Amino acid sequence: MTEVAGRRPPITGASAGEISDSVRDLVNTGLLRPGDPVPPIRDLANTLGVHRNTVAAAYRILVAAGVAETRGRRGTVITSLPDLAGEAVVNTALADLSSGNPDPALLPDITAALSGLDYRMRLYGSPAVDPGLARWASDSLTPDVGRAFEVSVTHGAVDAVERLLTTHLTRGDLVALEDPCFYASEGTVRLNGFRAAPFAVDAEGPEPRALRAALDAGARAILFTPRAHNPTGVSLTAERARKLRAVLRRYPQVLVIEDDHLSAISRHPYHRICPPTTRRWALVRSVAKFLGPDLRVAVVASDEETADRLGRRLRPGVTWVSHLLQRLVANLLESDAVAGQLDHARDTYAERVDTLRAELADVGIGTPFPSDGFNVWVPVPGDSAATVAVLRDNGWSVRDGAPFLALANGTSSGIRVTASTLTRRQAREFARCFARAHLAGTGPVARRTGA
Secondary structure, three states, rough: OOOOOOOOOOOOOOOHHHHHHHHHHHHHHOOOOOOOOOOHHHHHHHOOOOHHHHHHHHHHHHHHHOEEOOOHHHHEEOOOOOOOOOOOOOOOEEEEOOOOOHHHHHHHOHHHHHHHHOOOOOOOOOOOOOHHHHHHHHHHHHHHOOOEEEEEEEEHHHHHHHHHHHHHHHOOOEEEEEEEOOOHHHHHHOOOEEEEEEEEOOEEEOOOOHHHHHHHOOOOEEEEEOOOOOOOOOOOOOOHHHHHHHHHHHOOEEEEEEEEEEEEEEEEOOOOOOOOOOOEEEEEEEOOHHOOOOOOOOEEEHHHHHHHHOOOOOOOOOOOOOHHHHHHHHHHHHHHHHHHHHHHHHHHHHHOOOOOHHHHOOOOOOOOOOOOEEEEEOOOOOOHHHHHHHHHHHOOOOOOOOOHHHOOOOOOOOOEOOOOOHHHHHHHHHHHHHHHHHHHOOOOOOOOOOO
């Protein structure tokens, strides 16, 4: 703990509120720093001349506010903001199979689209959602949703997920997450003081028993990816969706969020897991993966109350998403030429992913998930970081699977390979290098049958 003139920083107060405020003041002035312990409850109670329940209540306030955390026998310590993972910075000296980027050659020409954009400046007080984008959302989402819904627009899928969770939950609430899951989902949960309840994913999607266990543990929200799950590439099957709906019928109070980030270029149909009994739900469709990562726009279809909660945080004239971006996205999505480009992108990504899996299979390396999109999950024995390092030394940049774990600080047994720009020749060279890397230093890879 930071000391002042050889003493602990003085905590003062006679009530729980006063004591917690005193600690927060010490944190804000730098006299208490992340990792510093606060005094044991009994010691501080004796020092202040208050009942120990008063100090315990003050510490609960600090934990609820995210200022401190309890570490069991190690006591209560001041917290810091968690370090959150992002997509890897592209290392131009290596073959990039790690950044998670789409192929720029398969994205629409944004410059040409901007030059032909019919846009008039919007002023404060304009409707939050562009009419053209709202029209596209209604036409495209109605067949999938199958019930009445409201349309909201957020600054991308991650923004949508964070707003949805924070409008429904409080610190300490449990969120059911796929394991592995998209790193930003795990980061959002930790950053906002929620707790993760992982549920396993297999070749058909979330495992029903695992999801039920997470919900029985008290999860108040579920976040999952119906198609092209990142990092495994799994897409939900119709039969698995039916089983998940059966599970969720028993939990009508749970918020269900679906992050359908690859909707326009997935090779699989969308299957809905929300039963009619689900009261709070949201289907999020962003455009970054197929129109361009810098187009930070996501369309959210949701029930009326959820849309109202989102709307209070995306108010016209205050925090709305740029109408220029919305109009551009609407024009692109409604363009027949762009629709043809998206069909081509879907077929190209599918071919590249299938080629990589086939080349890996030829050298005895199984990929257990039927990949959709442009990522492939490759299991490795032991610590995946060793495999990542060996491949890097041989000129290949891949993504360690550790950041995709639903519970942080775990050890992954897989890596994510982004095949969006991979040629057939590169796929063959990578597979052979991967096999040699294991034979040379990271141990043999068991032969598995690809799903």
